[in-house]
Amino acid sequence: MIEPWMSADDMAEHLGVTKHTIYGWISDRAMPAHKIGRLWKFKASEVDDWVRSGGAAVVEEEKD
Structure with a gap:
């Protein structure tokens, strides 16, 4: 089955x-x-892989 495209809202x-x-x-x-x-x-599978690889992780800023 072909994966459907998703909108930004989706x-x-x-x-x-x-x-x-x-x-x-x-x-x-x-x-x-x-x-x-x-x-x-968007393709959900591409975004899910990106999330799993840390793409959506919160980035901590270094404090001086």
Whole structure:
């Protein structure tokens, strides 16, 4: 079976975060996403692999 494309709203719900967080991860953390026209689309399997590899992990800033 072919995996369907997911919207930013769908992906936010899938991961339990806001759509704003999804867009931030695309620009700041190289979240796997594909621009189709004006819309971002996602494959759940690609995003799940990215999350498992630590892509969505909270980054602690070093304190001086």
